[in-house]
Amino acid sequence: MNVNEITAGLNDEQKEAVLQTEGPVLILAGAGSGKTRVLVHRISYLVNVLDVMPSQILAITFTNKAADEMRNRVDNMIGFGASQIWVMTFHSCCVRILRRHAELLGYDRYFTIYDTDDSLQIMKEIFRRKNVDTKRIKERAVLHAISSAKNEHVSPAQFARMNSHDYWGGLVSDFYEEYQKQLKENNAMDFDDLLVNAVELFDKHPDVLELYQERFLYMMVDEYQDTNTVQFEFVSRLAARHRNLCVVGDDDQSIYKFRGANIRNILNFEQIFPDAKVVRLEQNYRSTSNILDAANEVIRNNRGRKSKKLWTEKGSGEKVRFRRFQTGFDEAEYVAAEIGRMVRSGERNYKDFAVLYRTNAQSRLFEEKCLFLNIPYKLVGGVNFYARREIKDILAYLKTIDNAVDSLASMRIVNIPKRGIGQTTVNKISAYAQDAGMSFYDAAKEAEQIPGLSKATAKKVGTFTGFIEELRNEALHQTVSELVRTVVIDSGYKDALEAEDTDEARERMQNIDELISKAVQYETNADHPTLSGFLEEVALIADIDTVDDGDDRVLLMTLHSAKGLEFPIVYMAGMEEGLFPSSMSLNAEDSDEQIEEERRLCYVGITRAKELLTLTCAYERMTRGQIEPHSVSRFVREIARDKLDQGRKAPAKSTIDNLKGGFGKDMRDAIQTKAFAPKPPSKMFTNPYTSSNSNSRTDAHTKTGPRIYDGTSTKQTGSTNEMLGYEVGDSVIHKKFGVGTVKAIREGGRDFEVTVDFPAWGVKKMFAAFAKLEKVEE
């Protein structure tokens, strides 16, 4: 490949960014300006034209998904040798380096990586030991303070020097030190430590730093606006020698301040590197001009930006739509129904759509409506797969096998499944371990010597440690996936779950099966699969990384998760003051700054859309179980009225009225479901775009179209239909099991026990209030 081939199809600025390989380079890449493309072509140019060895190139991204995508495109473009290029996230890059040199920092190479939940457990233990009243001081607040310190690369000692003058500062210094001590004893690092320790390694061992400085002739950092101070230090130390550092970012898309991102890294790049070349990519290849205009109108309300004006050659496209609904239910219903309609009409696939919102809590409404309308979706974020209890349990076994020093892991599983080892026993072992300066697991191995433990108890503990020792032997000649299977079966975990015989237990078992497939996947992909390697990959995975672009489904996710992605059709939901921008930002002391960050988030959201963008909001929304009125987000108002397609105004109808009338809570719940369910057209909030019900009624494609709630049925008395909205013989939909037929309804106390036959799951008995079944028309 020659230069012309590599730069073919690039615009002048993109070409410049590709060819400007020497020295510091700042690429200010507006949304949708083709920055990934530039980076990929730049790497190709380095390798194919300048004959740089692939192993001398380091490209850093924030998410695994971004790294994978870049890796694939690089592979396709340069082929042989591409795998030698380090395309990694900050965290995985640091881990890779730290594994190799962990001993120099007093860790061993099998160190474990703690997630936020693990950190919280450690902090809780410290609170207990120090007898701190958790009502007055929150563990999470302390952890947050520690994390901020780490992001600024402030050590416990430095922190103490700077902050010990007041009570809070003194307390945090104290806990910071203790927390670090605890982690080190467990041979564990948290997310922030990975960066901090990598930088520490470089600072304390110049020879190691030199090794990597020599190696990486060319470095590229993506999403530079979201780097924090340690990340900056990491990068700048590595690049100090050859100074071929190319950073790509957009200050308008800086949305991770809460995580320590330091926007000055990008704003001051030219001060830090006075000889930096600056390239601006301002042509947008993603969105129509209407969408781009809306984005520009919103973001221009921020101050202190790098001057930048995105433009496009694309046509104007459709106007940005704005729709306001009575409730969040109506909003979700509208969105889901419209998606369903557009897919059924054949103009779109499900994967063309994304629904973006500010908070994860909003996802439930959309999930429910999608299920209801049989729309395939993938929910990104929320509870991470790897944070689920059963997964953490199994991983704790693996961690104990791999790194017996990780006391958090061994304490977690010593009585899982139940072995008759209670809290008292755990405390005694733990105290013994503390005194002897050993790990929990090592102390457990000496159970019979621990004072206060009965013979019988010591024997139970011995069974546990014996089992772990067996597993260690197995680990020597079993693959990771085999080992997971062995753990699940031999520990009795599987039997315990099966004995429970509940839906929840079955779901947990399914998750474990999924973990096994992930292990298999890891074994096939990794060059040298190891247990540590698997644990590491699993620890650093983000939910967005699991999105497969090939699947045909709607994506539901937060605005934060959507960064870096694009979709033909985007819905931004919950455009309301107090939700977006969040009330937190409105009430904060540095409110102005925080609102600017929210505005950048809004900008990110708008610029995800290629063809059609719909902003939605609700008059009233249920928060904390309470319905509260909401006004339209300032961000919507910042877009000139004539640029918005506002649909047709509809009369407001308060759902609160529907709830009045002295019902008990159960009754109210039952009614509430109905009140929010699709209503007959005559009663409905009518907007030309929400009339999905009348459409789907005649739509032959819909096998399980939306239920048309018959308002007259409330006039009947005493029937289950009135109470539940369905009766024996009806088809109902369940959140998890899908559509099934009601076989029986039995009144039991305050609730109904409903028997439903689900074709895919068999016959289930469930309580109506809990199962939230909804009738579907056949």
Place this chain on the structure above:
DNA sequence: CACAGGTCTCTTTTT
């Protein structure tokens, strides 16, 4: 020691 039932707290965003 295990479990059930009640109480309290918290919801911004995440590698």
Place this chain on the structure above:
DNA sequence: GAGACCTGTG
């Protein structure tokens, strides 16, 4: 509304 934590009982 959901999850963690506490408390009392078997």
